Amino acid sequence: MRLQGKVALITGGASGIGLATVRKFVREGAKVMIADINLEQAEAAAAEIAGEGHEGSVAAVGVNVSVYAEVEAAVARTVEIFGSLDVIFNNAGIAGGRPLLEHDPAVDYEPIIRVDQDGVYYGILAAGRQFKQQGTGGVIISTSSIYGEQAAELSFTYSAAKAAVISFTRSAAYELAEYGVRAVAITPGRVGTPIINQFSEELKATFAAEQLRNKLTRPEEIADVVAFLASDEANAINGTVVSVDDGYSVFKQRLD
């Protein structure tokens, strides 16, 4: 119960890494707001988790993280229902992209920047303001990616947005330290969520082989790390990037 008494808002909480983290946080004693653009899926997840013996510990709110007013409203709703905000996990994200010279900026640039970059900025801003008002400190965890630290095929925009997440984290840690707030970014590698599961078995096997132990990471394994980072046990981790990529970033080529 390392998150007993804490209130968390998790964007993109209706699926994949976000949903696994909602479940983990609730098991660790937190009260959790699932914030997702897919309200139906968020409400279904909240009802299911509540029905598993966690009545009163989980709720859902619809939010498009690309719109600041909606993010601010999601923070306000969390405080209204659970009384405060202690942790925000800026995790909602979309992938995609074509080779650079085939880009239509309206398709291959703007939508990804709006969700993956603006969405994290808005989460940091809205939560930071709430933390300051409460005077209680707080933790900001944001999902970057291995692509935030490198170039990759078909990822021109996604890599830029995920690099911004790392930069936002450093600056937020600096700007919000006086209010007792910590900020941390995570860089997942290849995680078995709908983003990856939509691909062919062959491509999934290629992705798995890019990680040292030749398997996709399970969303629950990412959630375990996020729960630790949100807890007071991670109090010394601030402004930095925590790799959760099963060795992807230290691994170059498999010769067999």
Ligand code: NAD
């Ligand atoms: P997912 O598709 O399972 O979950 C993403 C969630 O975000 C969905 O519930 C979706 O409805 C929600 N969402 C999308 N746009 C939104 C918006 N505008 N406002 C609010 N919610 C929105 O994907 P996932 O793999 O769990 O991805 C979670 C995060 O992890 C993303 O930021 C992604 O870029 C990052 N990531 C994933 C992997 C991977 O291999 N799966 C690797 C590195 C980073």
